[in-house]
Amino acid sequence: MAVLGISHLTFIVRDVERTACLFVEGLGATEVYDSQGRNFSLSREKFLLLGGVWLAFMEGExxxxxxxxxxxxxxxxxxPTYAAALQALGTEIPPARPRVDGEGLSLYFHDYDNHLFELHAGSLAQRLARYAQ
Structure with missing residues (x-):
């Protein structure tokens, strides 16, 4: 018995169309499904693929x-390219948190529904090596 990996990540959003646009236009995701009123789950949902990860966005509060x-x-x-694309779509990019050298560059942004996302240029191995110094 073993966990094989992450199946999908689900986020509750007010407007699946607007959120899908943010991820498709801002980050390069691909939309693969829209329930369009034929709901099999709790509410309308859209599925996107981003970096091989299945993202599910469901309407709600x-x-x-x-x-x-x-x-x-x-x-x-x-x-910087991602930052410009996200700002053009009206996302909020908060100031970067204090970091130590070697942690890797990060860009944080909030979507339209309070979810915080990070674009991170670094690895776990790099982070652990830096913390071990």
Whole structure:
């Protein structure tokens, strides 16, 4: 018996169309499904693929903001391009948190429904090596 990996991540959002646009246009995700009123789950939903990860967005009332987040791995050279695309779509990019050298560059952004996402240019191995210094 073994967990094979992450199956999918589900986020509750007010407007699945607007959120899908953010991830497709801002991050390059691919939309693969839209229930369009033929709901098999709790509410309307859209499925997207981003970096090989299945993202599910379901209509509903989102939760309050917190530091709880999902981080996607990106190349450091691409961070400014992502920042520009996300800002053009009206996302909120908070100031970067204090970091130690070697942790890897990160860009945090909130979607329209209080979810916090991170685009991170670094690996677990790099982080652990830096913390071991």
């Amino acid at each position: 989102p939760t309050a903001r917190s530091y709880r987040h999902v981080a996607f791995e990106v190349a450091e050279a691409d961070v």
